[in-house]
Amino acid sequence: MSRTLVVRGKHVIRPGSSGPASIHIQDGVIMAIDKFDSAPAGIELVDAGDDVVMPGLVDTHVHLNEPGRTEWEGFHFGTRAAAAGGVTTVIDMPLNSNPPTTTADGLQAKLEAARHQCWVDAGFWGGVVPGNGDQIEPLIADGVFGFKCFLVPSGVDEFPEVTEPDLREVLPVIAGNHSVLLVHAELPGPIAAARRATGSPRSYESYLSSRPRTAENEAIELLIRLSKEFAARVHIVHLSSADAIPALRRARSEGVPITVETCPHYLAFSAEEIPDGATPFKCAPPIREKENRERLWAALAEGVIDFITTDHSPCPASMKRMESGDFFQAWGGITSLQFGLASVWTEAQRRGYSLEQVVEWLATRPARVAGVPRKGAIVEGNDADLVVFRPDAAVSWPQVLHHRHKLTPYDGRPLIGIVERTILRGTTIYDRGEFAVSPSGKILYGLLNRLNKASADEARSLFFRCCGSSKWAALMERRRPYSSLNELLEQADRTWNELSVDDWLEAFRAHPQIGESSTSKWSQEEQAGTRSAEAAVLKELAEANRRYYEQFGFIFIICASGKSGAEMLAALRARLNKDRETELRNAGEQQSLITRLRLLKLVTS
Numbered sequence: 385m386s387r388t389l390v391v392r393g394k395h396v397i398r399p400g401s402s403g404p405a406s407i408h409i410q411d412g413v414i415m416a417i418d419k420f421d422s423a424p425a426g427i428e429l430v431d432a433g434d435d436v437v438m439p440g441l442v443d444t445h446v447h448l449n450e451p452g453r454t455e456w457e458g459f460h461f462g463t464r465a466a467a468a469g470g471v472t473t474v475i476d477m478p479l480n481s482n483p484p485t486t487t488a489d490g491l492q493a494k495l496e497a498a499r500h501q502c503w504v505d506a507g508f509w510g511g512v513v514p515g516n517g518d519q520i521e522p523l524i525a526d527g528v529f530g531f532k533c534f535l536v537p538s539g540v541d542e543f544p545e546v547t548e549p550d551l552r553e554v555l556p557v558i559a560g561n562h563s564v565l566l567v568h569a570e571l572p573g574p575i576a577a578a579r580r581a582t583g584s585p586r587s588y589e590s591y592l593s594s595r596p597r598t599a600e601n602e603a604i605e606l607l608i609r610l611s612k613e614f615a616a617r618v619h620i621v622h623l624s625s626a627d628a629i630p631a632l633r634r635a636r637s638e639g640v641p642i643t644v645e646t647c648p649h650y651l652a653f654s655a656e657e658i659p660d661g662a663t664p665f666k667c668a669p670p671i672r673e674k675e676n677r678e679r680l681w682a683a684l685a686e687g688v689i690d691f692i693t694t695d696h697s698p699c700p701a702s703m704k705r706m707e708s709g710d711f712f713q714a715w716g717g718i719t720s721l722q723f724g725l726a727s728v729w730t731e732a733q734r735r736g737y738s739l740e741q742v743v744e745w746l747a748t749r750p751a752r753v754a755g756v757p758r759k760g761a762i763v764e765g766n767d768a769d770l771v772v773f774r775p776d777a778a779v780s781w782p783q784v785l786h787h788r789h790k791l792t793p794y795d796g797r798p799l800i801g802i803v804e805r806t807i808l809r810g811t812t813i814y815d816r817g818e819f820a821v822s823p824s825g826k827i828l829y830g831l832l833n834r835l836n837k838a839s840a841d842e843a844r845s846l847f848f849r850c851c852g853s854s855k856w857a858a859l860m861e862r863r864r865p866y867s868s869l870n871e872l873l874e875q876a877d878r879t880w881n882e883l884s885v886d887d888w889l890e891a892f893r894a895h896p897q898i899g900e901s902s903t904s905k906w907s908q909e910e911q912a913g914t915r916s917a918e919a920a921v922l923k924e925l926a927e928a929n930r931r932y933y934e935q936f937g938f939i940f941i942i943c944a945s946g947k948s949g950a951e952m953l954a955a956l957r958a959r960l961n962k963d964r965e966t967e968l969r970n971a972g973e974q975q976s977l978i979t980r981l982r983l984l985k986l987v988t989s
């Protein structure tokens with residue numbers, strides 16, 4: 385059943401513009417963004433008033449640890465904490481679950497475990513470990529968004545680290561599939577050579593000095609070289625060492641396909657303030673000095689660091705060894721999913737950054753870099769994942785913590801910014817401390833690679849379903865592979881505009897007439913608005929269609945998604961009596977829109 389809803393606010397954050405707006409939502413998708421007071425009478429309305437409406441956040445680095453270590457967190461607790469923190473999409477890391485996501489079977493086990501448990505949408509990274517090169521393509525085909533590996537021991541035995549020869553083996557496969565390799569960038573050499581500052585294992589200074597910046601810097605130098613050599617996309621996870629920024633800046637300016645994330649804990653805390661024995665702050669690479677932290681902020685502002693993820697990595701409290709305070713025995717990982725937004729916003733506003741900028745870092749860019757379609761921005765056609773946020777309100781302690789384990793360095797910390805409400809694909813999943821009755825998160829797949837890998841015949845027929853010009857479908861097939869969704873959509877438009885009028889007419893003929901029944905599932909969905917139309921409207925549509933065809937010699941083409949029968953009739957009438965050339969252009973533009981929506985469906989569902 386079709387469900388419509390309007391969410392409106394005085395401060396709606398959209399790419400490139402913020403201000404009063406109404407977001408019109410149908411069946412979980414943003415259909416239109418209109419003036420603040422454009423909600424039709426009687427429609428279901430969420431009025432955010434003076435609060436901010438922003439896109440649901442996209443956290444591409446979380447460890448939910450299920451199956452195998454569900455007692456550390458699990459999909460249920462982790463994704464509830466996400467919802468409470470304004471995060472509507474998570475991409476789960478391949479390790480700390482057992483089996484790890486390093487084989488196609490491991491991914492199946494994870495999909496099985498995640499089903500019906502997730503409160504937000506969830507996708508998965510695969511893992512690269514020594515000897516699993518033959519699993520890369522099967523994992524891509526099954527829908528992972530890319531691959532993660534370690535250059536130092538990961539902390540769990542079933543996910544061993546890789547060396548440069550291993551990377552040389554898998555990078556051509558990853559590059560060939562237009563996938564991406566995420567790397568925990570610390571090299572073991574500098575860590576082995578490091579001298580501890582003090583003898584006490586309770587001393588933070590001691591732990592910090594055991595994981596020197598050079599371990600990160602040298603790893604990043606290696607990864608820049610390899611990324612360049614193999615033309616492979618490499619993504620540096622959780623950058624801590626600001627000393628690596630000049631090399632990254634240079635590489636990026638030379639066009640090396642390398643991207644970078646950092647985490648809230650590197651941006652909020654500093655080594656100077658961490659008391660001895662305070663193991664909830666332990667993570668690897670470690671939280672470094674104030675001076676380092678401020679350079680990370682500058683690199684974010686400059687764009688050398690692309691975005692921020694939480695690297696939420698919880699464990700049972702006992703593993704943090706609070707009684708001994710031994711940094712070298714404690715589990716390395718910070719519990720943070722619920723407080724990622726508040727902690728980043730607290731620090732960002734203190735430094736003069738806008739909430740719009742924070743949304744870029746926590747939603748728009750991670751969605752883009754990880755290739756998660758229809759997420760991370762309030763634009764027409766995207767999923768209606770929205771957060772109602774109160775940016776000036778202070779978090780009051782104690783707070784209900786929704787992670788399974790409550791030990792987190794954010795507990796009791798002065799934080800600004802409260803998530804009032806979280807909406808996932810049009811459904812409120814969290815509202816001032818209350819959750820929906822049951823979880824409604826979906827599994828997300830990286831399907832673009834399937835299109836790239838399909839046989840020529842199969843790809844042509846998939847493209848032909850999106851646009852019924854055989855020339856267009858053949859060209860789109862030949863112009864594969866597409867390394868991103870954007871590249872695919874842009875190429876679709878460009879190719880369409882290269883075609884002849886006859887090619888366009890062929891594509892138009894593939895559509896059923898508006899108001900006519902069709903066996904095509906996509907046409908049926910697109911024309912859903914005519915199903916509920918009254919008989920009188922349908923009759924008038926048929927009559928107007930006939931006149932249109934007589935006048936122009938091709939059928940009336942309109943991107944019908946979300947439009948009612950009456951709206952389509954009005955549009956049809958407005959386009960009658962134009963000259964043929966103008967009307968061809970109109971129809972061509974509508975076909976472009978239809979193709980776009982269909983390509984998105986193809987790649988994302």
Ligand SMILES: [Zn+2]
Pocket residue numbers: 445447477695697
């Ligand atoms: Zn991690």
